[in-house]
Amino acid sequence: MTVQLKIGNRNISINVIWLRDNCRCTECYDHQNKNKKTTIQQFLEKMNVKIQDYIQDDNNINIKWSDGHKSTYCTEWVIDMWTGKKIQIKPYSCTGEELEKLPAKISYNDLTEKEGQKKLIKSIIKYGIGIIKDVEPTLEATEKLVRFIAQPQQTIYGTMWTVGSNEIHQDPAYSNCPLIVHNDTTYFSESTGLQVFHMLKRDINGKGGLSTTVDGFKVAEILRQENPLHFKNLTEIEIETEYMEPGQYLKWTGPVIKINHNTNEITQIRFNIYDRSPQPSDRMNEFYESYAHFVEILKRKELYWNHSLQPGTVVIYNNWRILHGRTSFTGERIFGGCYISMSEFLSKARVLQLIS
Numbered sequence: 001m002t003v004q005l006k007i008g009n010r011n012i013s014i015n016v017i018w019l020r021d022n023c024r025c026t027e028c029y030d031h032q033n034k035n036k037k038t039t040i041q042q043f044l045e046k047m048n049v050k051i052q053d054y055i056q057d058d059n060n061i062n063i064k065w066s067d068g069h070k071s072t073y074c075t076e077w078v079i080d081m082w083t084g085k086k087i088q089i090k091p092y093s094c095t096g097e098e099l100e101k102l103p104a105k106i107s108y109n110d111l112t113e114k115e116g117q118k119k120l121i122k123s124i125i126k127y128g129i130g131i132i133k134d135v136e137p138t139l140e141a142t143e144k145l146v147r148f149i150a151q152p153q154q155t156i157y158g159t160m161w162t163v164g165s166n167e168i169h170q171d172p173a174y175s176n177c178p179l180i181v182h183n184d185t186t187y188f189s190e191s192t193g194l195q196v197f198h199m200l201k202r203d204i205n206g207k208g209g210l211s212t213t214v215d216g217f218k219v220a221e222i223l224r225q226e227n228p229l230h231f232k233n234l235t236e237i238e239i240e241t242e243y244m245e246p247g248q249y250l251k252w253t254g255p256v257i258k259i260n261h262n263t264n265e266i267t268q269i270r271f272n273i274y275d276r277s278p279q280p281s282d283r284m285n286e287f288y289e290s291y292a293h294f295v296e297i298l299k300r301k302e303l304y305w306n307h308s309l310q311p312g313t314v315v316i317y318n319n320w321r322i323l324h325g326r327t328s329f330t331g332e333r334i335f336g337g338c339y340i341s342m343s344e345f346l347s348k349a350r351v352l353q354l355i356s
């Protein structure tokens with residue numbers, strides 16, 4: 001059942017139950033706490049409700065329902081909600097060269113102001129990376145900076161962490177071996193959202209230790225173009241990832257490429273070649289064939305931005321998108337940083353009215 005609303009010279013059909021479900025009168029909606037008010041019974045009764053009388057004037061729609069309830073809606077609000085009109089920043093998928101050139105590079109001082117925060121957050125949403133320069137090379141200064149965006153996320157690795165000093169976890173990240181580009185914490189029920197890296201100490205005679213980065217959205221798009229079936233398989237086949245160390249056993253299952261099934265947009269990449277568990281899926285052949293294609297794309301040099309993390313420059317990656325790794329290295333190499341949860345990061349972006 002739909003009702004036709006007129007707005008300018010457009011006619012829009014709106015689902016009647018949805019309209020009643022979103023009545024904003026004080027009986028149906030708590031304006032202070034911003035949540036719907038209902039009982040199970042009231043909700044179920046709404047499923048059968050019909051429109052008895054309906055008047056649309058310049059700004060409002062007034063409805064009398066078959067159960068006697070009356071609603072008044074602001075027409076523009078109804079249209080915006082029903083058509084899903086949103087403020088958004090569309091991700092732009094980057095080659096290696098673009099990853100180097102396009103992300104915002106702002107100074108620590110800029111970040112203390114709203115405009116600077118907006119510039120950084122926009123860049124992270126659009127390109128998956130944001131860079132802050134002129135930062136004191138300490139963990140404390142790094143934490144202060146992070147708090148302009150959101151609070152650091154506490155995980156099994158700590159809240160603010162350092163890698164390369166005496167803090168040890170049973171993971172190759174804490175060694176000096178090379179790491180294939182990957183996303184972190186794929187074994188969490190919500191993978192950590194942002195990853196903050198700041199090189200604190202580097203032996204000037206040390207060799208290697210370059211940071212390698214690839215835009216996972218770009219890899220997925222190339223895959224979609226080259227073989228839509230491989231892409232589809234990686235959005236459907238659930239694979240298990242895990243992390244174990246004394247006192248910890250984390251596991252989660254999900255596809256390598258997550259898409260929004262309403263819009264087909266890519267929302268998250270969960271690629272970590274190391275942390276896959278042996279748990280087989282019932283579509284193992286299709287999985288390997290498609291995953292190998294994804295891995296083969298990762299051999300392409302034009303997708304890489306290789307850089308060396310420097311004291312004074314903080315790099316922030318969207319861990320749901322950017323794959324990061326490193327080359328092997330010698331000499332002391334201590335970097336600090338933290339994670340930020342995606343929920344909190346996006347909340348900040350909404351508060352700053354960058355997205356809705």
Ligand SMILES: C[N+](C)(C)CCCC[C@H](N)C(=O)O
Binds near residue numbers: 157
């Ligand atoms: C060192 N640091 C805390 C940044 C990350 C450690 C996580 C390593 C793990 N293999 C993963 O990819 O999730």
Ligand SMILES: O=C(O)CCC(=O)C(=O)O
Binds near residue numbers: 163184210325326
């Ligand atoms: O050593 C590096 O540069 C990166 C290590 C890494 O991949 C990680 O900590 O997740």
